[in-house]
Amino acid sequence: MEELYCQGCGAKIQTDDPKMPGYTPASSLKKETLLCKRCFRLKHYNELQDVEITDNDFLQMVASIRDTKGLVVHLIDIFDVEGSLISSLPRITGDNPILLVANKIDLLPKSTNRRKLTQWLQSKVKAAGIKVEDVALISSKKGDGIQELGSLIDHYRNKQNVYIVGTTNVGKSTFINRLIDQSIGMDDVITTSYFPGTTLGFIEIPLDDHASLIDTPGIVNHEQMAHYVSNQDLKIITPNKEIKPRIFQLNSGQTLFFGGLARLDFVKGERTSFVCYFANGLPIHRTKLENADELYNKHIGEMLSPPDKDTLTMLPLLVRSSFRIKEGRTDIVFPGLGWVSVLDEQKSIDAFAPKGVSISVRKSLL
Numbered sequence: 001m002e003e004l005y006c007q008g009c010g011a012k013i014q015t016d017d018p019k020m021p022g023y024t025p026a027s028s029l030k031k032e033t034l035l036c037k038r039c040f041r042l043k044h045y046n047e048l049q050d051v052e053i054t055d056n057d058f059l060q061m062v063a064s065i066r067d068t069k070g071l072v073v074h075l076i077d078i079f080d081v082e083g084s085l086i087s088s089l090p091r092i093t094g095d096n097p098i099l100l101v102a103n104k105i106d107l108l109p110k111s112t113n114r115r116k117l118t119q120w121l122q123s124k125v126k127a128a129g130i131k132v133e134d135v136a137l138i139s140s141k142k143g144d145g146i147q148e149l150g151s152l153i154d155h156y157r158n159k160q161n162v163y164i165v166g167t168t169n170v171g172k173s174t175f176i177n178r179l180i181d182q183s184i185g186m187d188d189v190i191t192t193s194y195f196p197g198t199t200l201g202f203i204e205i206p207l208d209d210h211a212s213l214i215d216t217p218g219i220v221n222h223e224q225m226a227h228y229v230s231n232q233d234l235k236i237i238t239p240n241k242e243i244k245p246r247i248f249q250l251n252s253g254q255t256l257f258f259g260g261l262a263r264l265d266f267v268k269g270e271r272t273s274f275v276c277y278f279a280n281g282l283p284i285h286r287t288k289l290e291n292a293d294e295l296y297n298k299h300i301g302e303m304l305s306p307p308d309k310d311t312l313t314m315l316p317l318l319v320r321s322s323f324r325i326k327e328g329r330t331d332i333v334f335p336g337l338g339w340v341s342v343l344d345e346q347k348s349i350d351a352f353a354p355k356g357v358s359i360s361v362r363k364s365l366l
Contacts, residue, residue, distance in 0.1 A: 004029065006036040009203045021217060042203065066094035070161035070214075071153065074130075077170045078102040078137070079239055081121075082360055083224040083335035084167045087128050092165070097156055100125055100132040101149060103171050106139040107239045112366060120365060140175040150179065161211050168218035169226050169238075169336070176215055180205060223358040224336030225261060230310035237261070237306065237337055239279040246276045246284055255292040257285040260304030262334045262353045263296070263318060265289050269325075269347035277366075278338030282306075316355035323349045329364035341366065 004013040011022035013029070013036065022036050035043065065072065072093045077084040081102075089098065102121060105114075118135045125132055133156050138145035153162055166172045204212040220227070226234055237259075248256060251271045256264045259282055266274070266289070276284055285304060287295050296318075301307055307315050323332065325347040333339040334353050341364050342349070351359045 004034060006039055007034055009036065009039050011036055039203065065092055065096065065163055068096075068161065070096055070163055070211075071157040072096050072098045072163045072165055073101055073153065074098055074132075075101045075103055075164060075166035075170050075172050075175055077167075078104050078117075079107050079243075079338070080169075080224065080336050081124060081365070082333050082358075082362070083221055084170045085125070085128060085130075086165065086167065086219060087130070089130050089165070096163075097133045098130065099152060099156055100130075100135045101175075102135065102137050103140055103175055104239075105137045105144060106142050107241070107243050108366070109242060109245065117365070120363070124362075138175070140171050140178045143178060146178055157211070159208075159211060162207065162213045164213065164215050166218060167221050167224075169224070170218070172215070172218055176205075176213070180213065221335075222356060225334065225354070225357055226336045228311070228315055228354050228357065229261070229306060230308055233261075233306035233308055233311045236281050237279050241280070243277050244280050246278075248274045248276065248284075248286060250274050250286075253289045255287050255289045256340070257287070257292075257296070257304050258334070258337065259283055259306045260296065260300040261306060261315075262337055262357075263292065263351070264332065264340055265292065265350040265352075267322075267348040267350055270344065272342065272344040272347065275341040275343065276338065277341065282338070318352040319355045321351050321353075321359040323351065323361055325349060325361070327363070331362050331364050333360050333362060335360075339365070 005011065006013060006022055006024075009021075013024055013034065014020065014022045015024060015026045015029070017023060018037065021038075023038070024034070024036050024040070028034070028040075072089070074086065074089060086092075100121060108117075114137055118137065121135050122132070134152055136145060136149045136152055138149055140146070164172060164176055203215045205215070206212050225237060229237065249271060250256070250266045252266050252268050254266050256274065256276070258264075258276075258278060264274070278284070283305070296304060301309065301312050325342050326345060328343065328345050330342050331339045332342065332349065332351050334351070335357060337353075353359050
């Protein structure tokens with residue numbers, strides 16, 4: 001078959017995988033103006049849809065950013081900082097300035113101190129070796145902080161292009177849709193403009209006569225829980241409204257199951273509080289450590305759910321990570337699922353997640 005390319009973004013047309021760049025239904029191949037589904041939705045419905053791409057392909061694709069001048073807006077998920085922060089970003093951006101934008105701020109408790117949260121994020125990216133010009137807290141879903149962010153972008157871009165970079169599942173498409181609707185009044189332009197791609201998979205949205213807002217495909221981070229669950233389970237574990245912390249007073253020798261997707265064992269230490277930050281619909285079950293293995297083997301997918309039947313077919317075995325908590329207010333993080341905040345010192349804890357999901361500890365976010 002003759003190789004065809006999207007006249008919007010330049011991606012090679014394919015009809016097999018809707019999640020990958022260049023997808024279009026086979027019925028559209030004979031149209032005079034051939035657009036991938038992503039560009040078609042953008043042109044006719046003002047909707048920007050995310051596509052997935054591997055880490056290596058992404059790095060090759062965006063290498064051109066190093067050789068140009070512009071502002072890089074790195075969008076992360078505040079509920080999944082470890083899973084959505086791209087540690088390789090400095091290799092991509094070169095000397096271009098970076099603006100860190102933490103999305104989904106509406107998921108955190110209303111009592112969250114935003115100044116302290118901003119400071120926490122600044123220290124987090126500094127530790128990762130990423131230098132940022134500024135940090136913005138937003139909610140693409142509700143529009144919180146979007147107007148202020150638009151002003152920051154105008155300030156730091158210096159009339160140059162703006163590159164939007166992020167992992168899948170951070171809400172990048174919703175973010176760009178909200179930004180162009182609120183900040184640059186794209187309604188009239190977007191339905192009449194032609195969107196040339198600078199590189200395979202990029203989409204350019206004009207900001208003015210000289211610069212564009214450039215969307216890049218979402219990078220896939222396979223250390224996130226989202227890649228090991230069914231679409232139905234993903235809806236359960238992905239928060240869609242303010243998280244209600246759930247507090248458990250545990251003695252050593254007790255276990256918490258987060259559905260059947262992850263587990264935390266309190267191995268040794270004085271009785272203390274464990275504050276759990278997960279989607280409100282995710283069941284948390286407490287049991288004795290001595291009974292935990294038997295309970296899991298008997299009730300995985302039933303009392304301990306999710307996983308559902310579809311997830312069980314692809315869920316790797318749970319793998320143990322052991323931690324010695326020596327500082328107060330430490331988070332044990334399950335990327336893409338949530339975290340548990342431990343309030344006291346000197347604790348031995350074992351945490352379990354599917355093989356490939358990288359559990360970590362950090363200074364408490366809240």
